[in-house]
Amino acid sequence: MRKAAEFKLDEFLGETTLYDKKLTLEERKPKSWLKSISAFANGDGGILFFGISDEDELRGLQDLKRASEKISELIKERMDPIPKVSLKIYRRDGKDFIIVNVAAGMETPYYYVGDGSRIAFIRIGNESVPAGAVDLKRLVMKGSKATFDSLLSQYRLEDLDFSKLRATYRLRTGKKITVDDFISFGLADDNHVLTNAGVLLADESPMRHSRLFCTRWLGLDKASGLMEAWDDKEYSGSLLSLLQNGEEFIKNNTKMRWKKIADGRIDMPDYPERAALECLVNALIHRDYMELGSEVHIDIFDNRMEIYSPGGMFDGSLVQNLDTDLVASKRRNPIIADIFSRMKYMERRGSGFKKIKGDYQYAYNYRAELAPKFKSTATSFFVTLYNLNYNVPIEKVVFGEEKVDFEPKKVAFGEEKVDFEPEKVAFGEEKVDFEPKKVAFGEEKVDFEPEKVNFEVLLEQAHFSNVTKQRMRALYDSIGSSNIFTRKTILEIMNLSPTYASNLISKMKQIGIIEIVTGQGKGRYKFKNFDG
Structure with missing residues (x-):
């Protein structure tokens, strides 16, 4: 029997992913607590307390010997396979409690069998819920020591091209990637059959749900309608292509300010480059590829960037309830993570959370309220990065x-x-x-030129990509402040799509560098006179 000094029961009160509590044994309805045994065994383990009410009152149990024996008996009768558990008795203030410690299982799924049913449970937040079809597949893979990226596909190495992987690997490591490397890295087996990891890294990856959606929104929130999105791209193909396209989209839709100092200059990007890259890499590598019909999203607003990835924390925990400085690195797709580590896109060890927060803390214009935020659900992961230059006056x-x-x-x-x-x-x-x-x-x-300088001041204050600003300058230089133009004029001057030309007009109206010309028909504009 443990002494009170050895076990602080108060620390376990409340509801969390790692433990659960029951007031009584409920012999006639053992499913009410055996589902937690199943969920803990199917996850990262946990603790079940008997003798504590839902309101965290320490009531204690009667007849500990019978209760202990019945718990062991029901676990053996109603669980398949039988998980590894240990029972301990705890006494406090003259009251007795039973503590059931459930180890993380190695033979998942662990089923509750009874009442004519056979159900595997998983832990989501503070609840034990039945595993769905996709959850069961994950548990089967876990029990067979397999991961999604290690499963063999229907494609052979000779069926697909890997020019992007070969070129990037050579550039970042100085070495060629050989057929033997494909096998030793886990991208193909000895018979040259590709794993899912190999398929995801192919130039034209046939895994269609591996996509990246990117949008630069007008303002602070998503809105419907054509003019609310300044830039909108959808990418597919190799994971490396998705990463590089995502990097380019972020670069084109954010700004880099800088400030001269005595011995050089200080860069002031909207978002720390390494933090944004780390978030994008993690979103692509650690996403749950068994979540069909979903893809990684990058949404950029005036004041923040949000990156969404299908799949919650690999261990089922909720990241917002954790100390992210202490979260250990757990990889849902270890083969993909390994090849990206070899190409130095990520570290083999350590938590990306700490790196992302550290990059922000050392950035110019950082304030505590701009710290990155992480949130997860059972099926989703979100990162919010805040624009360090939003509402910061431009003095130059x-x-x-x-x-x-x-x-x-x-x-x-x-x-x-x-x-x-x-x-x-x-x-x-x-x-x-x-x-x-x-x-x-x-x-x-x-x-x-006084007019040009005032035009540049307004343009510099706008949260546009460098490409967009260059196009506005070119249009201003071509048309001037005295001529009327339409969307058709822009199409004649620049090689742009009609949609992009409309968006360009919307952006120029937003920052007040053009005005609508009335009395001469719809859709006519001119640059404002900035003199004085």
């Missing part, structure tokens, strides 16, 4: 590669601001020649 205007202060009627020369007059620029006590629309910065003359 870009001139080529250099940022300089700008004030109306003032031009910055180095650290000193001097008066600006038409035809003349005052430099110290001396008047120097001024070329129309040119101002000297050191030895270099750069364009200075």
